[in-house]
Amino acid sequence: MRSVRKAAVWLFLAVERVLTAQIPLLPHYHEESLDSYSHFERNPRQWDLDEPHAVNATANLVFETVNSLLQHWANTRYRIGHTIVPGIVPVGTILYHGALSGPHIPTTPDWVAMEPEHSMVFCSGSVETGCWHVTFAVTRPMKVLYFDGSSAANIPEGTMDTQDLVAWSEMRPEWVDNEEQRIQDLCKWGLKNGVNGLVRMEVNFEIMICNFTSHMEVVSFSNLDSPRLKIDNITDLPDDPNTAHHAFEIMHSTSWRENYP
Numbered sequence: 275m276r277s278v279r280k281a282a283v284w285l286f287l288a289v290e291r292v293l294t295a296q297i298p299l300l301p302h303y304h305e306e307s308l309d310s311y312s313h314f315e316r317n318p319r320q321w322d323l324d325e326p327h328a329v330n331a332t333a334n335l336v337f338e339t340v341n342s343l344l345q346h347w348a349n350t351r352y353r354i355g356h357t358i359v360p361g362i363v364p365v366g367t368i369l370y371h372g373a374l375s376g377p378h379i380p381t382t383p384d385w386v387a388m389e390p391e392h393s394m395v396f397c398s399g400s401v402e403t404g405c406w407h408v409t410f411a412v413t414r415p416m417k418v419l420y421f422d423g424s425s426a427a428n429i430p431e432g433t434m435d436t437q438d439l440v441a442w443s444e445m446r447p448e449w450v451d452n453e454e455q456r457i458q459d460l461c462k463w464g465l466k467n468g469v470n471g472l473v474r475m476e477v478n479f480e481i482m483i484c485n486f487t488s489h490m491e492v493v494s495f496s497n498l499d500s501p502r503l504k505i506d507n508i509t510d511l512p513d514d515p516n517t518a519h520h521a522f523e524i525m526h527s528t529s530w531r532e533n534y535p
């Protein structure tokens with residue numbers, strides 16, 4: 275115990291030495307930088323870091339949001355997003371789409387996933403024919419907008435608010451489940467403004483793609499066994515071992531982004 279305390283004191287002294295060794299460029303740098311805050315309500319000289327912030331303060335929330343972008347757990351715990359981030363998907367990024375109608379790419383706005391485990395849930399076909407799954411590679415830097423929070427959760431508590439504002443300039447709670455209208459109108463706005471994708475968080479991260487040919491090329495089409503996930507009723511157990519394995523893989527791939535982008 276004593277040696278721990280000794281070490282702590284030694285560390286403190288060492289840190290203090292390092293800090294005092296920092297030589298500011300301006301002789302009165304510290305004084306001047308504090309004075310420059312004098313137009314604020316509270317001078318930093320009077321800051322009490324133990325004092326809780328005002329109940330209506332928001333700066334801390336904005337900071338926390340930025341710190342948590344593209345991390346699944348933080349955006350699950352605080353699911354109502356309030357940040358819209360412009361971004362670029364770099365050339366070479368691989369994206370996945372569970373096709374509905376055979377080996378074709380969508381001709382209207384549709385979704386891609388960042389993990390194949392996620393897109394395979396949307397790959398549907400009969401047990402006899404299997405289903406089609408597409409892998410894409412990004413060929414030109416693709417401008418996107420990212421909505422933070424659980425932004426693909428269709429619930430009325432506010433997870434859709436930032437998207438509603440971009441798509442419709444107002445919140446439309448009556449359209450909370452109207453994903454078709456939402457993707458059409460977000461993409462109408464996007465294509466007009468050079469944005470080809472809207473990034474959201476579902477069970478994992480996804481992108482609504484506005485134009486499937488302008489920034490991506492097909493790497494492969496795969497004919498897969500149709501998953502038999504009963505996503506309409508979560509109390510049902512998957513009915514074969516492959517599907518049980520698949521259900522596990524989705525949850526596992528989601529965990530890769532729990533605390534890291």
Ligand SMILES: *[C@@H]1O[C@H](CO)[C@@H](O)[C@H](O)[C@H]1NC(C)=O
Nearest residue numbers: 315327328329330331332333
């Ligand atoms: C925050 O609350 C304080 C105390 O009630 C009030 O004086 C201040 O005007 C409020 N600030 C904002 C931005 O609402």
Ligand SMILES: *[C@@H]1O[C@H](CO)[C@@H](O)[C@H](O)[C@H]1NC(C)=O
Nearest residue numbers: 381465484485486487488489
């Ligand atoms: C999609 O992109 C292709 C290739 O750049 C272009 O020819 C086509 O007009 C675009 N479609 C829409 C709806 O913008």
Ligand SMILES: *[C@@H]1O[C@H](CO)[C@@H](O)[C@H](O)[C@H]1NC(C)=O
Nearest residue numbers: 504505506507508509510511
């Ligand atoms: C889901 O399955 C449970 C148990 O079999 C059943 O009681 C319930 O009615 C089902 N719900 C729907 C929406 O089908």
